[in-house]
Amino acid sequence: MDVIDLRNFYSQHLGIVARRLINRGIRSRWPSAKGQRVLGIGYPTPYLGLFREDSERCIAFMPAAQGVLKWPTARPTLASLVDEYALPLPDAAVDRILLVHALEMSDDPAGLLREVWRVMAPSGRMIMVIPNRRGVWTRTDATPFGHGRPYSRSQITELLRQTWFTPTGWSEALFMPPVSGGWLLRSALAWERVGAALSLPFAGVLIIEATKQVYRVIPARRQRIRLIPRLEPVLVPSAPASGRNG
Template sequence: MTMDVIDLRNFYSQPLGVVARRLINRGIRAQWPQAKGLRVLGIGYPTPYLGLFREDSERCIAFMPAAQGVLKWPTSRPCLSTLVDEFSLPLPDAAVDRILLVHALEMSDDPAGLLREVWRILAPSGRMMAIIPNRRGVWTRTDKTPFGHGRPYSRSQITELLRQTWFTPSAWSEALFVPPIDGGWILRSAVAWERLSAAISSPFAGVHIVEATKQVYRAIPARRQRTRLIPALDPVLVPTPAPRRDEIGAP
């Protein structure tokens, strides 16, 4: 089920959403420390996180699926966001160096189709990063956050999906170990939650942060076609020809 863009904006304007954005940004920045001179694209609802790359990248734009809706981004500058068909992105092949998927795969009706389109527009040396709700995480147990909507994934499910769509996972991390409780001392101690849970390798993070590379050359195994032998059989029932008039005896 796709969330409306207004609901997503409202979540990230609340204290819980602010904390979630800060913690996920830490995970993104750890894997992509800079994007100087690169072409960066966000798909889904990536605008809370694209600010990491907007200043130093060559260009930074946001594609939002038609089923979700679109909001102007950034609000005080020329618009860099647009409404798209997620299975027919308006870019040529190999046009982007970095692609960030946020609230995209779990909300898509056809995640494999979306990833194949991402593969098409990603440069051969480019990298893709996806923020995906963890199937075992606490954040997927409540629908008060966007991470509780759509389909969550386990690590093995993500790996299988990426391999089916010609990607190779290259780096993994997690975020949102803190419980999704709005307000109070829990949010104030969110960073401590993250550090402690990461140190003990807790499996209950709210999201996976997975980076993948594009498989440019993919071997296609050749299969020998098996010939099926169909025996030629004579018909069992042969129709009897009608007698000719000269063969009919006189009465």
């Protein structure tokens, strides 16, 4: 999606409620980021406000295909337009990474996660907010969560293992239907509490926390040995010299 469409969604009543509910899930995983280096990838700015004040530094990277907006609006810019598969950071540079509207929009999600692995510190942690394949929010394109590729738990678990991450925590958000009606928005928190208590399967997004596998398993490959026959020297009699005719 274009960055303007994402900004417009979060300026509407439905987007404001969605941000608050997802922030509850993120805050439950990361109560504090004091002294940490925090990076958001995708369109994370509605959620990075949780960590901007107490973190050592907090920046946002937005993919080139999506576009970038100035953030924060009234302070020096902390957002940049980047190539998501070649992040402008050295290895092991950040402690916390938040992916929102990133993985499901990416043409190469495995390539994106391997680049995240590279820039994450060995003790780093990552949170991904991903549309739930079974959720009702993926059934409509009126919200950003209805665009891109949604994931099930098994699919995202397999993708994380392939890219050298270990899932450590799961939660869900957006149990309410994606409707802008007044009474539905007012009862959004009640939907969240009931949905989480009953483990209902139709949450709009999955919130997954993962850590970096520092000592990852490297598949063994059998070395191919080319067999060359051993050649023994063989004595071959030389041809007799021809005599001269006198």
